[in-house]
Amino acid sequence: MQGTKEPTSPPTAYTPSDRTVPTRSPDRASYDKELVHAVLDEAYVCHLGFVRDGAPVVLPTLFGRIGETLYVHGSTGSRPLRMTGQADPGLPVCLTVTHVDALILARSAFHHSINYRSVVVHGLAYDVTDPEEKRVALDALVDHVVPGRSADSRPANKKELAATAVIRLDLNEVSAKLRTGGVNDEPEDLALPHWAGVVPLRKGYDAPVGDPGLAPGTELPDYLGSL
Amino acid sequence: MQGTKEPTSPPTAYTPSDRTVPTRSPDRASYDKELVHAVLDEAYVCHLGFVRDGAPVVLPTLFGRIGETLYVHGSTGSRPLRMTGQADPGLPVCLTVTHVDALILARSAFHHSINYRSVVVHGLAYDVTDPEEKRVALDALVDHVVPGRSADSRPANKKELAATAVIRLDLNEVSAKLRTGGVNDEPEDLALPHWAGVVPLRKGYDAPVGDPGLAPGTELPDYLGSL
Numbered sequence: 341m342q343g344t345k346e347p348t349s350p351p352t353a354y355t356p357s358d359r360t361v362p363t364r365s366p367d368r369a370s371y372d373k374e375l376v377h378a379v380l381d382e383a384y385v386c387h388l389g390f391v392r393d394g395a396p397v398v399l400p401t402l403f404g405r406i407g408e409t410l411y412v413h414g415s416t417g418s419r420p421l422r423m424t425g426q427a428d429p430g431l432p433v434c435l436t437v438t439h440v441d442a443l444i445l446a447r448s449a450f451h452h453s454i455n456y457r458s459v460v461v462h463g464l465a466y467d468v469t470d471p472e473e474k475r476v477a478l479d480a481l482v483d484h485v486v487p488g489r490s491a492d493s494r495p496a497n498k499k500e501l502a503a504t505a506v507i508r509l510d511l512n513e514v515s516a517k518l519r520t521g522g523v524n525d526e527p528e529d530l531a532l533p534h535w536a537g538v539v540p541l542r543k544g545y546d547a548p549v550g551d552p553g554l555a556p557g558t559e560l561p562d563y564l565g566s567l
Numbered sequence: 568m569q570g571t572k573e574p575t576s577p578p579t580a581y582t583p584s585d586r587t588v589p590t591r592s593p594d595r596a597s598y599d600k601e602l603v604h605a606v607l608d609e610a611y612v613c614h615l616g617f618v619r620d621g622a623p624v625v626l627p628t629l630f631g632r633i634g635e636t637l638y639v640h641g642s643t644g645s646r647p648l649r650m651t652g653q654a655d656p657g658l659p660v661c662l663t664v665t666h667v668d669a670l671i672l673a674r675s676a677f678h679h680s681i682n683y684r685s686v687v688v689h690g691l692a693y694d695v696t697d698p699e700e701k702r703v704a705l706d707a708l709v710d711h712v713v714p715g716r717s718a719d720s721r722p723a724n725k726k727e728l729a730a731t732a733v734i735r736l737d738l739n740e741v742s743a744k745l746r747t748g749g750v751n752d753e754p755e756d757l758a759l760p761h762w763a764g765v766v767p768l769r770k771g772y773d774a775p776v777g778d779p780g781l782a783p784g785t786e787l788p789d790y791l792g793s794l
Contacts, residue, residue: 359624364642384667384681387614389623396616396623397586400665400685415591438627440611445791449709449720450727454611458627482676486766493676493761500677523778530780534720535788537777539713546767548672551750553757554764561762564672 359462360515370516373408379459379516380405380437384485388412389434390420390465403435404480408511410435410461411468411477413504421467421505430464435509443539447525447532455519455538462513468506477506488563586689587742597743600635606686606743607632607664611712615639616661617647617692630662631707635738637662637688638695638704640731647692648732657691662736670766674752674759682746682765689740695733704733715790 353371354360362369370376380386385400399420404411412435414421424431442455468474478501479490496504523536548564581587581598589596597603607613612627626647631638639662641648651658669682695701705728706717723731750763775791 359619359622363644363646384670385665385683387616387625387663387665389614389616389625389661391618391621391623392586394618395586395659395689396618396625396661397689398614398616398623398625398661398663398687400663400683402681418591432622434616434623434625436614436625436627438612438614443611443712445713445716445720447721448723448727449705449717450723450731452709452712452716452720454629454712456612456627460625462622462624478676482679485670485679485681486672489672489679490676493672493679494674494756494759496675496677500675504677522776525778529721531782532721533782533785535777535785535791536781537775539775539791540773542769542771542773544769546769548764548766549749550762550764551752554762555758555760558760558762564762564766 354512354514356515357462357513360460360513362515362517365517368517368519370518371514372516376459376511376514376516377405379439379457380410381484382439383437386412387436388420389436390423390431392419392423402481402485404477404482404484406476406480410509410511411480411506412465412509413478413481413506416503416505418505420465421507424465424507425467425505430466431507433463433465433509435461440541442541444523445536445539446523447529447534447536451523451525453519455521457516457518459514459516461509461511463509465507465509468508471501474501474506477508478504486563492561581739581741583742584689584740587687587740589742589744592744595744595746597745598741599743603686603738603741603743604632606666606684607637608711609666610664613639614663615647616663617650617658619646619650629708629712631704631709631711633703633707637736637738638707638733639692639736640705640708640733643730643732645732648694648734651692651734652694652732657693658734660690660692660736662688667768669768671750672763672766673750674756674761674763678750678752680746682748684743684745686741686743688736688738690736692734692736695735698728700735701728701733704735705731713790719788
């Protein structure tokens, strides 16, 4: 109908950039937002890279996601968080998450590999100064470890909030990279006597161990039974 | 006896530096070489950080270790390997490895954490140009994934060696960081009704899946049965 606007769907993929188009195996790259979110959400830690005195520093850290924004927290005294607070306009960072899914044993040493899923995020990290955004980000960090957990714990008090710095990194310049499938040996190697195949890595949880001092009657919550 | 020298044992720990002494939780840091080696050897991938056009880049990659040297390999066309070949004296890198061992659920959101073991290595990466060192390094990379595997696969041929770049990073400026144990809640939170405790992460392997085209009579090797 004339004058009626079609609703605009948000884009389902990130726009590739010079930094997110790989120099090798471009067929393994993906910019799909849903895939990127799934890889991020499955990870407990990310590896956060920044530059200090001209040299790279890579630290493992917890993180959370709300929509198209990642949050990292830490002590107000920690280096990357302090550096972010002082950076103008923001601190250049690279945040990377990797899952190893299987070992790939080929007949040739050269074709040994792993099946993996990784996400690399480039961008500027900003100090979160708005108290409400900080509070919501801290909930997201706890819920990233165990979904639903933030509602079943004591929220941070003023002293804890003051001791905690939170930085944000928007998902704009992002790519995923994946290897799936089996062995890719050269045709002339197929008759070699070496075993070749896939060794899948198993991931899971052992039974939760309650703190010795639990208040009487405290039961294991449902969200842990389903882990 | 006069004139007899006591044998000098090699140092068992790395010397802390400004970069390897953490600004927070210094009690979690360790410089013990045996511990560092164990954390490195258990990991399938490391996260390699370098600086490109002033911004950090963090990429997951396989690696190997021979004594106090780490090796990373890749296509001669890949960015960090090409940059290392062009860097003089070497490319500043930071190589980090992390294991997540357990989730720590505290009564307070603030004390949620994970048990982890990580190693951070700072230093200059050098292009490996000696053919023999390159060959031995590539064996170490394969054996890092499955110990003993390099002897049971076809070694790289001339073409494959030429297509592969290897960089080395010596273990000098190195630290490990660990969190172990249980929940550290505030005394005044102990009576809260929230479940608190440790959720251990289980790690293991599923049954290896042989490549459909295995040569007749190829059996699953013993070193995979013991995984």
